[in-house]
Amino acid sequence: MPTDRFYPIGTPGQAWSEAERDQWRARQVRQRSYADDVLAAIDMLRSRFDVESYGELRYGNAHHVEERFPLMALRSRNWQRGLPSVLVTGGVHGYETSGVHGALRFLQAQAAGYASRVNLLVVPCVSPWGYERIQRWNFDAIDPNRAFRVDSAAQECAALMRLVAPLHGQFAAHIDLHETTDTDKTEYRPALAARDGKPFEPCSIPDGFYLVDDAENPQPAFQAALIEAVGRVTHIAPGGENNDIIGTPLVAPGVIEYAKKELGLCGSISGARYVTTTEVYPDSPRATPEQCIAAQVAAVCAALDFVLAI
Template identity: 75%
Template structure:
């Protein structure tokens, strides 16, 4: 489907300028609290983990401290695992899945793996239930040198000293109905391009790295998640979100080339999870549980 009048901001065929960006910002309404939902949960983890700030996101008069949670007794001989959530702030189950994994499951892996977990990469977007940051930039296309996204740059600085030392990186995401109704149309309007939609897959799936495919790792996660919620089937073209299906519930993306979060660690095993919270077959609780199952399976695989 292509439509030249698909978004209420901007002129078809023209990229946004300052006026359009201001209009878009005016539409963004704070709907929940990063401090209440995330920082309070992080505070409760301080007795069991090392919790440290790794930066701050500042937009206009708002300041958001960024926190990372590490295994308390980091041991050089153990495999390191990076878990990230909330790169897209509107993808709720990734944030709460990372926090629940830390609270309920991570202590059981003490002495088996070293964990570095960042539960909410994009706090401004978390509060607005938004994919982009304040500057209408997608952080998950901005993990590259001289990143224009504060959130992406801060996370890369955190990870840089350990880059190449991770066994696995699990990045927690969602695919929602608003991808088709809001975010893809907004991106096309912002960039002055025509909007072409694709279907939204009903179910959980994974994105593996085109340059470093690890099918056994992906399969282990799919098998674990399938016990919690359903896996997305292929669409009529044999793919998911426009990419060919390479295995049950798995597609490939060029992670580094696209500036994706899962490409920053240099880990051998990387994956991006995609939960579908709008499915009539899944509840919010199942979506969080699916993220937790994915992380546990990934940790088990390397630890």
């Protein structure tokens, strides 16, 4: 939709009611299969990892048939006290494809190289309903990556926090795999403004890979190591006219900072010292889908290598 026109659901200046949320749900079309793309790939890894269901999403109401999605995590088979532990999450925003498939590709192709050196907990697809609809929000029009809070209304977030809670503070690193897409500008931000009854504010989309560090716990050497590794796979996003990315000042090449806990971001849940959010740009004419997946894998491997070197 054009970004200079109001979103087709709701009334300008008024936040959505449940009626508008139902209109929005009716527009969300299932476009791919979580079972075929994700669960089948996880099944192929059962001989190498401990696979567990850490919950089940149940979404539906009087106007929409209930759907159920098992939430799956994979752990190192021989979890050893004394080894560094690393959390990898993908698909917090279900539409961010390379995050999901980057986590799976890492498990398939690279994780064996870190066996007996690192304890891994990997959640490839936090938001399966959003994955199937290629949608940022969940069924309730909640952005999961703003909802990692106590008593979260987002089922995906509450379930993931319960999974991680027993290990909180024991992780050395947490890598959360994301994308920034052109639909952030054309769909998500107009929808967000309409949902909240606020004016639409246009944004630019950076061309390239970048990272989001934690403003409350910045780790510049860690971020630099990941940027250096990913730069061998795909290009790093330059700063804009104001040396910024999506309105946030660069603190280093390809790195910005957000206050992760304050914003309710997934990167706040582990208590790890080294935390980052990856952001791949899949719509770039300079990057292929394969490069985007490879960039996510490179970031995870660089994070593990950094942890093992300290």
